[in-house]
Amino acid sequence: MDRYLTVDRGACAGHGLCYGAAPEIVDCDDQGDPIILVEPVPEALLGQAEHVVDICPERALALQESLQASPSA
Amino acid sequence: MPTTRADVRPDLVVDFDIYDPALTMPVDRMQERTAELAKVGPIVWSPAYAGHWLVTAYDEVHEILRDPATFSSYPNNLVDAGQGKFLPIELDPPEHTSYRQALQPLFNPTRMRALEPRIRELVVELIEKFQGAGKVEFVEQFAHELPTTVFLALMGWPLEDAPMFTEATEIAMNGKPGDTPEQAVASRTEAAMQMFGYFMQVIHARRAAAEAGEELDDITTAVMHTRIKDAEGVERDLTDDELARMFFLLLIAGLHTVQGTLCWMMLHLSTNTDQRDAVIADADAIPAAVEEVLRYEAQVAMGRRAVRDVEIGGVTIKADDQLLLLLCSANRDDSQFADPQSLRVDRTPNRHLSFGSGPHRCIGSHLARVELRIAMEEIHKRIPDYRSDPEDPAVVLPSQVRGFARLPLLFTPVTPS
Numbered sequence: 158m159d160r161y162l163t164v165d166r167g168a169c170a171g172h173g174l175c176y177g178a179a180p181e182i183v184d185c186d187d188q189g190d191p192i193i194l195v196e197p198v199p200e201a202l203l204g205q206a207e208h209v210v211d212i213c214p215e216r217a218l219a220l221q222e223s224l225q226a227s228p229s230a
Numbered sequence: 231m232p233t234t235r236a237d238v239r240p241d242l243v244v245d246f247d248i249y250d251p252a253l254t255m256p257v258d259r260m261q262e263r264t265a266e267l268a269k270v271g272p273i274v275w276s277p278a279y280a281g282h283w284l285v286t287a288y289d290e291v292h293e294i295l296r297d298p299a300t301f302s303s304y305p306n307n308l309v310d311a312g313q314g315k316f317l318p319i320e321l322d323p324p325e326h327t328s329y330r331q332a333l334q335p336l337f338n339p340t341r342m343r344a345l346e347p348r349i350r351e352l353v354v355e356l357i358e359k360f361q362g363a364g365k366v367e368f369v370e371q372f373a374h375e376l377p378t379t380v381f382l383a384l385m386g387w388p389l390e391d392a393p394m395f396t397e398a399t400e401i402a403m404n405g406k407p408g409d410t411p412e413q414a415v416a417s418r419t420e421a422a423m424q425m426f427g428y429f430m431q432v433i434h435a436r437r438a439a440a441e442a443g444e445e446l447d448d449i450t451t452a453v454m455h456t457r458i459k460d461a462e463g464v465e466r467d468l469t470d471d472e473l474a475r476m477f478f479l480l481l482i483a484g485l486h487t488v489q490g491t492l493c494w495m496m497l498h499l500s501t502n503t504d505q506r507d508a509v510i511a512d513a514d515a516i517p518a519a520v521e522e523v524l525r526y527e528a529q530v531a532m533g534r535r536a537v538r539d540v541e542i543g544g545v546t547i548k549a550d551d552q553l554l555l556l557l558c559s560a561n562r563d564d565s566q567f568a569d570p571q572s573l574r575v576d577r578t579p580n581r582h583l584s585f586g587s588g589p590h591r592c593i594g595s596h597l598a599r600v601e602l603r604i605a606m607e608e609i610h611k612r613i614p615d616y617r618s619d620p621e622d623p624a625v626v627l628p629s630q631v632r633g634f635a636r637l638p639l640l641f642t643p644v645t646p647s
């Protein structure tokens with residue numbers, strides 16, 4: 158099953174820990190906000206994706222089965 | 231009516247003044263003292279400065295930082311030395327937003343990563359100057375020099391001016407050593423005025439250069455070209471006064487903070503040698519170790535002001551009440567961090583609040599992280615057995631940005647290669 162990394166833009170505060178930790182999955186734009194590079198996340202990078210979900214200080218990242226916004230967002 | 235002492239439950243009234251030198255001298259007891267406050271409650275009351283709330287717990291600090299509609303950033307300082315607002319840190323959204331968007335790209339992660347080779351060169355050069363001596367006053371010869379030199383290069387300001395504004399900034403934040411509280415307010419105001427005068431000169435010199443077709447390519451120029459949207463949504467240039475307030479904030483925000491974190495890195499890794507060994511053994515451990523040093527000693531305590539009555543942390547905060555958010559105790563809240571009193575360089579996740587959160591989250595964090603990481607790498611390659619000098623202890627200063635005045639270190643001398 159495909160897994161997608163999503164950012165809750167309302168929660169993200171641009172700490173940048175995600176793209177610091179997993180540059181293959183997340184990059185950043187000019188403002189320092191995250192950009193997800195891989196959709197869906199390839200099998201080989203799933204471990205890293207789970208890691209960035211875990212480290213985000215704002216709990217703004219999630220691994221989901223589709224790109225639909227999560228109900229809480 | 232704002233809260234007065236009589237309105238507060240007596241058990242929540244504490245004796246605490248963040249500017250009290252006794253908090254950090256002769257020995258830094260800030261963490262100990264704020265941990266005691268946290269035991270009293272997530273939000274407690276200090277009668278100092280006409281009374282203010284002290285927020286000690288992680289969840290409450292986080293919530294307040296992310297709710298600028300209820301908790302305004304003006305004033306951010308308990309003691310006013312700026313004679314007006316610092317920009318953009320004392321503006322609230324939506325006014326804050328366009329300043330923020332103008333500044334953010336100048337310090338974005340990609341640009342800051344590109345500075346890495348130059349920062350590394352500078353770090354090595356600084357260490358090589360003292361590594362043969364076996365001792366160093368770390369503030370003067372490294373922790374102060376590194377962020378100052380990097381910052382001045384980014385801004386394009388003359389290095390020769392550094393001693394003047396280092397002193398003025400220090401006084402503007404902490405007053406002069408030995409000042410009475412009243413004298414401190416006067417010295418702080420005077421130093422702030424001196425800095426504004428300096429920035430006005432920079433601005434005028436830049437405008438003259440631009441007219442002569444000799445504009446420099448640096449952050450000062452970029453900031454001077456900033457267009458912002460005012461409250462009515464009309465675009466305009468920044469005024470000279472606004473530019474000066476922005477430059478002053480960058481200076482205050484960008485130097486002292488990195489300086490302090492570098493010193494804490496040395497102090498705490500030298501007493502937690504197993505943690506230091508982990509850093510020496512594996513350079514890949516360094517990014518997480520930097521985050522842990524940041525968590526362990528958050529130096530900033532920012533102010534907020536309630537704009538309406540609100541219930542939080544078991545107390546009722548009234549409109550116009552002042553709050554002080556103690557990041558250092560939030561970062562050691564055991565509901566968020568396992569074993570928070572221990573320095574664990576591999577801590578993950580590490581959701582510390584040292585750079586704040588919400589709309590004002592530190593713009594310079596990407597720069598700070600590059601400086602801290604490279605310093606940690608090169609120091610542990612060169613003088614890994616540093617320790618503080620028992621004859622000459624560290625001097626830590628309190629205030630809303632706690633920091634180091636001195637940190638004498640000893641280590642095995644190494645001949646520069």
Ligand code: HEM
Nearest residue numbers: 318319483484487488530532584585586590592593594598
């Ligand atoms: C270890 C180093 C640093 C720490 C711990 C730190 C901490 C902070 C904190 C806690 C805030 C939020 C204040 C608030 O919410 O009221 C902040 C804001 C800010 N910081 Fe930093 N900072 C550091 C380095 C830097 C550097 C290197 C720069 C500049 C290049 C910088 C520039 C700023 C600016 C401009 C703001 C205001 C942002 C806004 O109001 O939107 N900081 N910093």
Ligand code: SF4
Nearest residue numbers: 169170172173175213
């Ligand atoms: S770590 Fe979280 S808060 Fe920080 S940039 Fe990434 S998503 Fe945003």
